Amino acid sequence: MLAGVDLGGTQVRVALARTDGRITGIAKTPTAAVGGPQGMAEWVAAQVDHLRGRAKVRRVAIGSPGPLDAVHGKLVNPANLPGWEGAPLAALVARATGAPTLLQHDAKLAALAEYHRGAGRGSRHLVYITWSTGIGGGVVIDGQLFSGAHGSAGEVGHTIIDPDGPLDACGQRGCLEVFAGGNNLARQTGEPAAQLFEAAESGDAEALAIVRRAATYMGVGLINVTNLFDPDVIVVGGGISRSWKLVGPQLEAALRGSPFIGAARRPALRRARLGDKVGLVGAVEWARANL
Ligand SMILES: [Zn+2]
Numbered sequence: 001m002l003a004g005v006d007l008g009g010t011q012v013r014v015a016l017a018r019t020d021g022r023i024t025g026i027a028k029t030p031t032a033a034v035g036g037p038q039g040m041a042e043w044v045a046a047q048v049d050h051l052r053g054r055a056k057v058r059r060v061a062i063g064s065p066g067p068l069d070a071v072h073g074k075l076v077n078p079a080n081l082p083g084w085e086g087a088p089l090a091a092l093v094a095r096a097t098g099a100p101t102l103l104q105h106d107a108k109l110a111a112l113a114e115y116h117r118g119a120g121r122g123s124r125h126l127v128y129i130t131w132s133t134g135i136g137g138g139v140v141i142d143g144q145l146f147s148g149a150h151g152s153a154g155e156v157g158h159t160i161i162d163p164d165g166p167l168d169a170c171g172q173r174g175c176l177e178v179f180a181g182g183n184n185l186a187r188q189t190g191e192p193a194a195q196l197f198e199a200a201e202s203g204d205a206e207a208l209a210i211v212r213r214a215a216t217y218m219g220v221g222l223i224n225v226t227n228l229f230d231p232d233v234i235v236v237g238g239g240i241s242r243s244w245k246l247v248g249p250q251l252e253a254a255l256r257g258s259p260f261i262g263a264a265r266r267p268a269l270r271r272a273r274l275g276d277k278v279g280l281v282g283a284v285e286w287a288r289a290n291l
Helices: 037-052 089-097 106-117 176-180 182-189 193-201 205-229 239-256 275-289
Strands: 002-007 011-017 023-030 059-064 101-105 126-131 135-141 144-146 233-237 268-271
Touching: 002 037, 002 089, 002 275, 011 037, 011 275, 023 037, 023 275, 037 089, 059 089, 059 106, 059 275, 089 101, 101 106, 101 275, 106 126, 106 135, 106 144, 106 233, 106 275, 126 205, 126 239, 135 176, 135 205, 144 275, 176 182, 176 205, 182 193, 182 205, 193 205, 193 239, 205 233, 205 239, 233 239, 239 268
Parallel strands: 002 059, 059 101, 126 233, 233 268
Antiparallel strands: 002 011, 011 023, 126 135, 135 144
């Protein structure tokens, strides 16, 4: 058996799965209820123990928001897990469960999940973009998650669109995330991004203009990743992808509008399919990939 853990700012979830990836049981709890990294490791171990029956768990993989150090299995300073800075999560969970444990960025695991079980099934090379409060991504090349030299490949949100643009929280100027990330859109309007998208969907002209502008920048992002990776498929997930009717056609038009990319090598653009299961599925697939 394998176990996948999806650690988020709101919930921690664990899935037990067979080595073919089929999930056989799920447990969840509010992140606040586990108290911290050590408490989380103990909670995960208790759930795994409960769900596994007599089977042996051979690998555990944890997906978490970044920034994190996947090589050493440590969190760095994730914004939505205050107090968890520097936590050696992989080691804590390995000790509690007795199984070798891996830590990976949640957006990268989402790429793997959509590749194996979601909108990217049947593709060979896939780029996944999570379009939400921030913008993250993951790259799958020939069926393998591409991590890069330091584990940070796929940071689509911090590709620079305009070197003279506004300062991003990351310290660079004019990142894609500054122009299209939900938190930055919310800062422009003084309302949460969800409200902005609701207003745009109901035809509010000002909201529509802001959303269209953000989608224009995301379209540039799609052209950039296409030119970099030449994927078969780009999958867009995250909260903003729920407004697909609003943004999907514009993203498609952006890709079609690039004379350089052209029809022959234009990737299929798809909306993510796994919804809130994506984190667990991705963690299970990462455990499988590292068996
Ligand atoms: Zn940035």
